[in-house]
Amino acid sequence: xxxxxxxxxxxxxxxxxxxCLNLRGRRGWxxxxxxxxxxxxxxxxxxxxxxxxxxxxxxxVFLLNFAHYTRWPTNAFEHPDSPFVIGVYGEDPFGPLLDDxxxxxxxxxxxxxxxxxxxxxxxxxxxxxxVGQPETRRLDKVLADLNGRPVLTVRDVGNAxxxxxxxxxxxxxxxxxxxxxxQALKAADLTMSSKLLRTAELVPADNR
Amino acid sequence: xxTSGRLASIxxxxxxxxxxxxxxxxxxxxxxxxxxxxDLASADILDRYKKMSLDELMNQExxxxxxxxxxxxxxPAAIQLITGDxxxxxxxxxxxxxxxxxxxxxxxxxxxxxxxxxxxxxxPSVGNKLLVLMDxxxxxxxxxxxxxxxxxxxxxxxxxxxxxxxGPGGTLWGANAVNxxxxxxxxxxxxxxxxxxxxxxxxxxxxxxxxxxxxLLAPNVYYRVYGMYFxxxxxxxxxxxxxxxxxxxxxxxFRIDTAGSxxxxxxxxxxxxxxxxKSVPGGQGTPVASGNIGGGNLLGRxxxxxxxxxxxxxxxxxxxxxxxxPFQSSGAIPAGPLKDDRDTADLDFQYRFxxxxxxxxxxGFGYRFMHDQIQAAPIVTFxxxxxxxxxxxxxxxxxxxxxxxxxxxxxSKVEHNDYTGFEYEPSVRLQWNATDxxxxxxxxxxxxxxxxxxxxxxxxxxxxxxxxxxxxxxTFESEKVIAYELGYRxxxxxxxxxxxxxxxxxxxDLRSLSTTPGTFVPLYFANHNAGDSYGFELSSDYQVLDWWxxxxxxxxxxxxxxxxxxxxDFSNGLAETADPExxxxxxxxxxxxxxxxxxxxVRWIDAIQAADLGATKTSTIPDYAELNxxxxxxxxxxxxxxxxxxxxxxxxxxxxxxxxxAQEQITRSFYGxxxxxx
Numbered sequence: 001x002x003x004x005x006x007x008x009x010x011x012x013x014x015x016x017x018x019x020c021l022n023l024r025g026r027r028g029w030x031x032x033x034x035x036x037x038x039x040x041x042x043x044x045x046x047x048x049x050x051x052x053x054x055x056x057x058x059x060x061v062f063l064l065n066f067a068h069y070t071r072w073p074t075n076a077f078e079h080p081d082s083p084f085v086i087g088v089y090g091e092d093p094f095g096p097l098l099d100d101x102x103x104x105x106x107x108x109x110x111x112x113x114x115x116x117x118x119x120x121x122x123x124x125x126x127x128x129x130x131v132g133q134p135e136t137r138r139l140d141k142v143l144a145d146l147n148g149r150p151v152l153t154v155r156d157v158g159n160a161x162x163x164x165x166x167x168x169x170x171x172x173x174x175x176x177x178x179x180x181x182x183q184a185l186k187a188a189d190l191t192m193s194s195k196l197l198r199t200a201e202l203v204p205a206d207n208r
Numbered sequence: 209x210x211t212s213g214r215l216a217s218i219x220x221x222x223x224x225x226x227x228x229x230x231x232x233x234x235x236x237x238x239x240x241x242x243x244x245x246x247d248l249a250s251a252d253i254l255d256r257y258k259k260m261s262l263d264e265l266m267n268q269e270x271x272x273x274x275x276x277x278x279x280x281x282x283x284p285a286a287i288q289l290i291t292g293d294x295x296x297x298x299x300x301x302x303x304x305x306x307x308x309x310x311x312x313x314x315x316x317x318x319x320x321x322x323x324x325x326x327x328x329x330x331x332p333s334v335g336n337k338l339l340v341l342m343d344x345x346x347x348x349x350x351x352x353x354x355x356x357x358x359x360x361x362x363x364x365x366x367x368x369x370x371x372x373x374x375g376p377g378g379t380l381w382g383a384n385a386v387n388x389x390x391x392x393x394x395x396x397x398x399x400x401x402x403x404x405x406x407x408x409x410x411x412x413x414x415x416x417x418x419x420x421x422x423x424l425l426a427p428n429v430y431y432r433v434y435g436m437y438f439x440x441x442x443x444x445x446x447x448x449x450x451x452x453x454x455x456x457x458x459x460x461x462f463r464i465d466t467a468g469s470x471x472x473x474x475x476x477x478x479x480x481x482x483x484x485x486k487s488v489p490g491g492q493g494t495p496v497a498s499g500n501i502g503g504g505n506l507l508g509r510x511x512x513x514x515x516x517x518x519x520x521x522x523x524x525x526x527x528x529x530x531x532x533x534p535f536q537s538s539g540a541i542p543a544g545p546l547k548d549d550r551d552t553a554d555l556d557f558q559y560r561f562x563x564x565x566x567x568x569x570x571x572g573f574g575y576r577f578m579h580d581q582i583q584a585a586p587i588v589t590f591x592x593x594x595x596x597x598x599x600x601x602x603x604x605x606x607x608x609x610x611x612x613x614x615x616x617x618x619x620s621k622v623e624h625n626d627y628t629g630f631e632y633e634p635s636v637r638l639q640w641n642a643t644d645x646x647x648x649x650x651x652x653x654x655x656x657x658x659x660x661x662x663x664x665x666x667x668x669x670x671x672x673x674x675x676x677x678x679x680x681x682x683t684f685e686s687e688k689v690i691a692y693e694l695g696y697r698x699x700x701x702x703x704x705x706x707x708x709x710x711x712x713x714x715x716x717d718l719r720s721l722s723t724t725p726g727t728f729v730p731l732y733f734a735n736h737n738a739g740d741s742y743g744f745e746l747s748s749d750y751q752v753l754d755w756w757x758x759x760x761x762x763x764x765x766x767x768x769x770x771x772x773x774x775x776x777d778f779s780n781g782l783a784e785t786a787d788p789e790x791x792x793x794x795x796x797x798x799x800x801x802x803x804x805x806x807x808x809x810v811r812w813i814d815a816i817q818a819a820d821l822g823a824t825k826t827s828t829i830p831d832y833a834e835l836n837x838x839x840x841x842x843x844x845x846x847x848x849x850x851x852x853x854x855x856x857x858x859x860x861x862x863x864x865x866x867x868x869x870a871q872e873q874i875t876r877s878f879y880g881x882x883x884x885x886x
Binding site: 058062064101197198 | 260262267401427
């Protein structure tokens, strides 16, 4: 009664599962356990490379989303056709990822470009500034440098809220989480869409 | 007698569970920034992420390698975890189908609206030794010990995870967690922000729609509301004719969560549902009848964490269920429905804290009040028809660090119920973290299944027609198990993880259908059977390539049930089990170019020996292999198109029931779905 499946394909299925059918008793156990060990063993070889982390591909795309869900004051751009700049301060964890993400992307007709600032170097005109993990100790200096310019500051990883940074990435249950400070946004004269805000944990005002 | 088998078959549903806001799970894996990201993330992955909404991005796993998150600390138990992402990528259109992702379960579909689900055997018509909890609310019905699965559903998109523990869980979860516990957890409202819409149709799942909206009530207070509906057609009888058992159901609800950084977190959630179904309770060729289900629940939870690694949770819920199940006529006894209306109120408190350097304690207590009102069917009823029941429980468990890598966990639950008085469910577990990536564990546990109203109060037919079954069941006691388990879990290299759990279960006082010496009738339920079972569960995940993941699972089970020396069981121990000896599962998940996902699931289920309650020999349900396929195209940032085919290898196949005019078979099915997020 069973057949929409062509007869030859039924045959194949039967051959595959027919073998399983015979796997009774001790021989069956050991065979299946053996197969599993081989399978398991395959993955332990170095040839298969390292675990794949998607942390920075995800964060790069988040940065692009921040650009789309935030409004900058008009004085943030020198000319009507000035590019939108995503800055990376100090050690850059993205490699070429961020460039790949913003390639061919525009924001209100502006090109989006990536700028990198070496540690200690003056921070040029940018709209988002990403500060990587190794630079955590220099946050004060970075903020002093920006001195209230309309820049969306993004801190890579941190356990405690750090006053003055607009956005902080966290990792929770193997997923990216955001912590956003409305006060810092206000100080930088930025307006963020509620759509982005509601995905985040907000830093309460008394934490400043 | 045949009807009692059938009563069990109304029970093919689901329910909700109590308990244990389980401790936080995944330890975020240590993440190293790639020295050069480019080779790790192909342009395709970036492209995929760029098309995603914010909500989807928030739900992406940072590390793609399988790492079994470990509930309750590094739980030394046979746990399988189904993640929200695995559910999304499965062919499942409802909760029972999603449970096929756990290969330590036996999931057997009995009809369009009925399933039998169990772990480690004892799944004749309804698995009565598996406790199921939905967001901490018990959905295991004390009416007949089991889950009315067609009552239980959720918008699958909003499920966070399903933990399936095979083996006893009585020490933490209490009675009826004899062979396993399923914990279904929905996402925090914080993780379901924005609008989600799904709609589709096919055959026999004719049409369905779901909608959810999540927003912010106040700073750090999130909510969501949802609604869902479906209309599902009939399955078939053995000769291919329609089993005339379509059903439909609507459900809606809400959840509110706080998500601040403070020590106190609150959750408030509730659901309402209703549905109706048709069936042919007398089997092929007899009249069609209708039934319906409905209910609602409201749950609140307060968790308080303090700095010293201690936490407290207090949970209360109220649950109401309504069931109207049709029964056939028999001789002079007319057809008619059995109705049950049940109210449950439950309170559960837990406190975890460290004691000194070596001990981590958790203790708690709970109280449950249940009230139910039966309306008799001519052919079957429960006496008394109205009953109040109280359950008190308290438990304590201590995890002791014996050495750097060796942990001993000791604990017991003490529970008091109105039927059997005090019950004890102690367990001892030993865990050795052989390396960072390998764990060996062993456990000895005792668990009980307390009597349900089915065991104690069932009368067949109703007294008005002269009951010949059940008038002497009032001595039915709890069923008991002592379980011995041994397990091994490992992350074998960056791409492979696996687990092996073996068990030997020694059962005592199992249910029997006993006869009165001399006069034969009345028949009654007693505890005259005993038995044992042994077997193992093997599962493994293999991340073959960045875009391709494989999963394999294999279960082996052998069980024996027989009357105890000097005792009798009308079915000679055959009616309490109906389980495949071997089960094999293979799944493949691929991310293909063009933002296409292809997911395949193959299962092979061994033949089943099944007997109706009161039958004296079993019939064979043949073994079967089936294939489910899901193909999904992520068309834009907000829009997905998905097609699913289930049970593709055969026109129809039987998964449960006893071969005969009442047994249904499950047909090949297809559906398409559009999902929209914004």
